[in-house]
Amino acid sequence: xxxxGEMGEDALIHLFATRLPNTDAALLGPGDDAAVLxxxxxxxxxxxxxxxxxxxxxxxSTAADVGWRAAMQNIVDIDAMGAVPTALQVTLAAPPDTDVxxxxxxxxxxxxxxxxxxxxxxxxxxxxxxxxxxxxxxxGETHGVNPVTRxxxxxxxxxxxxxxxxxxxxxxxxxxxxxGDGLEAIGLFLRPRPxxxxxxxxxxxxxxxxxxxxxxxxxxxxxxARASQCGIAIDSAAVPVHPAATQAARVLGVxxxxxxxxxxxxxxxxxxxxxxxxxxxxxxxxGVVASDFPGVRVDGAIPDALGWDHFAS
Amino acid sequence: xxxxGEMGEDALIHLFATRLPNTDAALLGPGDDAAVLxxxxxxxxxxxxxxxxxxxxxxxSTAADVGWRAAMQNIVDIDAMGAVPTALQVTLAAPPDTDVxxxxxxxxxxxxxxxxxxxxxxxxxxxxxxxxxxxxxxxGETHGVNPVTRxxxxxxxxxxxxxxxxxxxxxxxxxxxxxGDGLEAIGLFLRPRPxxxxxxxxxxxxxxxxxxxxxxxxxxxxxxARASQCGIAIDSAAVPVHPAATQAARVLGVxxxxxxxxxxxxxxxxxxxxxxxxxxxxxxxxGVVASDFPGVRVDGAIPDALGWDHFAS
Numbered sequence: 001x002x003x004x005g006e007m008g009e010d011a012l013i014h015l016f017a018t019r020l021p022n023t024d025a026a027l028l029g030p031g032d033d034a035a036v037l038x039x040x041x042x043x044x045x046x047x048x049x050x051x052x053x054x055x056x057x058x059x060x061s062t063a064a065d066v067g068w069r070a071a072m073q074n075i076v077d078i079d080a081m082g083a084v085p086t087a088l089q090v091t092l093a094a095p096p097d098t099d100v101x102x103x104x105x106x107x108x109x110x111x112x113x114x115x116x117x118x119x120x121x122x123x124x125x126x127x128x129x130x131x132x133x134x135x136x137x138x139x140g141e142t143h144g145v146n147p148v149t150r151x152x153x154x155x156x157x158x159x160x161x162x163x164x165x166x167x168x169x170x171x172x173x174x175x176x177x178x179x180g181d182g183l184e185a186i187g188l189f190l191r192p193r194p195x196x197x198x199x200x201x202x203x204x205x206x207x208x209x210x211x212x213x214x215x216x217x218x219x220x221x222x223x224x225a226r227a228s229q230c231g232i233a234i235d236s237a238a239v240p241v242h243p244a245a246t247q248a249a250r251v252l253g254v255x256x257x258x259x260x261x262x263x264x265x266x267x268x269x270x271x272x273x274x275x276x277x278x279x280x281x282x283x284x285x286x287g288v289v290a291s292d293f294p295g296v297r298v299d300g301a302i303p304d305a306l307g308w309d310h311f312a313s
Numbered sequence: 314x315x316x317x318g319e320m321g322e323d324a325l326i327h328l329f330a331t332r333l334p335n336t337d338a339a340l341l342g343p344g345d346d347a348a349v350l351x352x353x354x355x356x357x358x359x360x361x362x363x364x365x366x367x368x369x370x371x372x373x374s375t376a377a378d379v380g381w382r383a384a385m386q387n388i389v390d391i392d393a394m395g396a397v398p399t400a401l402q403v404t405l406a407a408p409p410d411t412d413v414x415x416x417x418x419x420x421x422x423x424x425x426x427x428x429x430x431x432x433x434x435x436x437x438x439x440x441x442x443x444x445x446x447x448x449x450x451x452x453g454e455t456h457g458v459n460p461v462t463r464x465x466x467x468x469x470x471x472x473x474x475x476x477x478x479x480x481x482x483x484x485x486x487x488x489x490x491x492x493g494d495g496l497e498a499i500g501l502f503l504r505p506r507p508x509x510x511x512x513x514x515x516x517x518x519x520x521x522x523x524x525x526x527x528x529x530x531x532x533x534x535x536x537x538a539r540a541s542q543c544g545i546a547i548d549s550a551a552v553p554v555h556p557a558a559t560q561a562a563r564v565l566g567v568x569x570x571x572x573x574x575x576x577x578x579x580x581x582x583x584x585x586x587x588x589x590x591x592x593x594x595x596x597x598x599x600g601v602v603a604s605d606f607p608g609v610r611v612d613g614a615i616p617d618a619l620g621w622d623h624f625a626s
Contacts (some may be wrong), residue, residue, distance in 0.1 A: 027355055027460075028460060028462060031463075031540070032394070032462045032463050032524070032540075033359055033390040033391075033393040033394055033463070033523075033524050033525060034357045034358055034359035034390050034391055034393070034396070034451075034453070034460075035357070035358050035359070036355050036356065036357050036358075036394070036455070036460050037355060037356040037357075037358065038356070039352045039355070039356045042340055042349050042350060042351055042352070043349065043350040043351070043356055043452070044347045044348070044349050044350075045347055045348050045349075045350065045400075045402055045435065045436060045450075045452065046346055046347035046348070046436060047402040047403075047436060047437050047438050047448075047450065048404070048438050049404045049406050049438045049439075049440040049446075049448070051440055051441065051442045051446070053443075054440065054441055054442065055440075077346040077347050078346075078347055080346040080347070081345070081346055081347045081349070083347070087358075089358055089359075089360040089450045090360075091360050091361070091362045093362050093364050093446055123358060123359060123360060124360050125360050125361050125362045125448070126362075127364055127368075128364065128367055129364045129367065129444065129446060130366070130443060130444050131442065131443050131444065133362075133364070133406055133442060133446035133448075135360075135362070135404040135438070135446075135448030137358075137360065137402045137450040138347070139356070139358065140347070142349070147340075147341060147347075147349050149341060149345045150344075150345050150346070151345075210346075211345070211346050212346060227344070227345075
């Protein structure tokens with residue numbers, strides 16, 4: 001094994017960069033002080049962090065899984081605005097004794113997640129650290145379509161999600177319990193597979209507010225409610241539970257619905273649509289925007305658990 | 314003291330965001346899945362990482378110093394392309410027992426560095442971690458000016474730097490030795506003050522290759538030489554040593570020139586200009602682009618120390 005400390009920065013950057021995906025939007029890619037991109041319309045930009053031991057564990061996720069997730073959770077943030085993702089900036093800080101193979105596997109995962117969507121990795125930084133810390137900034141362009149924020153949900157709007165929920169949380173529960181080897185939920189926890197492009201379609205269908213479900217349906221619905229100064233009523237019976245979550249629940253002898261309500265990291269989209277709007281294919285109506293209470297109610301009641309906090313230990 | 318773990322993510326993000334600088338380019342700022350920016354011309358984007366204990370120490374740098382440096386070293390990367398910086402994305406991972414005051418001080422430093430240049434912080438992410446890990450992505454726009462890369466230096470070109478060198482390395486040496494309290498070099502290590510806008514001016518004057526000196530003049534000149542497939546001959550007597558470095562050298566009883574040649578983090582610009590071009594005000598001629606050797610020569614010889622490696626321990 002060769003460690004990144006032994007290999008040195010310039011050689012590692014060279015090896016790393018050759019594995020990264022390209023994008024047609026790049027006028028100048030990695031290797032200079034900065035990359036240069038063409039932007040059609042306005043620029044949409046979002047960033048997320050992944051910290052070893054908090055957002056992933058090396059005994060559960062391969063390096064490529066970590067790269068995949070780092071890319072996907074940021075790409076979906078661009079989609080969640082109704083914009084088209086074009087490029088990522090990726091910074092990776094890792095202990096000097098990290099195997100070079102891990103870093104290259106991470107690049108492979110970035111590429112596998114990005115390439116089907118025409119997204120490139122155009123730059124970033126590599127550094128030493130005591131633990132692996134990854135930061136990804138995703139860039140996208142609006143092509144003249146108005147971005148959909150969290151702030152314009154209106155009482156009476158329909159509340160819908162773009163796909164079934166709970167698979168990632170179920171996969172995490174299986175891994176934590178050390179059971180269910182090979183079950184679909186584990187794969188969906190390690191490599192979330194939101195349908196990229198669903199956000200743009202929702203924007204074109206008139207979505208009034210939108211975000212991706214990264215911290216759980218209830219917590220994230222609460223964010224739309226707060227930003228839009230309204231309430232959101234969720235009908236738990238309508239929430240689409242992912243079949244992989246149902247399968248995992250059977251294995252663990254627990255209920256699957258709590259994962260769908262409060263589990264994060266599926267990265268399906270949550271959006272509001274004007275009353276009577278046709279939902280795009282694949283979306284499910286789960287509730288309604290209300291004016292008579294703040295925050296989120298589930299089946300008419302204030303829920304007792306909302307999701308997770310990134311600083312909780 | 315209140316820790317960020319006690320305060321929780323949403324409350325901390327709210328407090329943090331209110332201290333961040335704004336930019337006229339932002340159509341939508343922090344708080345949604347993504348920010349939205351207008352871009353005049355093409356987009357220029359660069360990222361850097363700062364890790365506690367490697368890039369800064371909390372016993373030397375205040376939180377605001379760290380924020381300042383995180384912003385400035387990325388803003389200068391945009392300037393080094395000849396582009397105009399407009400916005401930053403900032404991710405901060407920190408131990409849950411970090412004082413909320415530290416995080417807010419960090420935001421203050423970002424603001425102090427950004428505001429004079431009209432640069433805003435438009436988004437980012439906050440997370441827990443075992444050590445403080447900061448990642449900044451800087452965004453800028455070309456306004457139709459062709460970006461200046463590292464790859465187009467041509468034999469016969471003049472090699473010049475935009476300001477005196479060695480102050481940051483001298484300041485680091487003073488801090489490491491525990492002497493020189495209050496000397497200017499320490500302040501310039503903690504808060505580098507490159508002249509933002511120098512890169513755009515150089516681009517308009519026809520600079521053929523350009524980068525900022527972040528890892529030392531010789532190492533970074535070597536990067537231009539490699540990218541441009543040429544050699545760079547540096548005349549050490551011509552290299553402008555920062556007066557603060559000269560002062561620090563006197564205190565420590567050492568020579569200042571090595572800091573100017575191999576010390577990083579001053580973030581002055583290094584550029585090549587066509588033979589006979591008038592250098593912009595403040596620039597100093599330090600050498601010439603050569604065709605008869607690869608890499609960097611100092612006073613005709615291969616130097617024995619080039620700079621520093623980010624993975625070296």
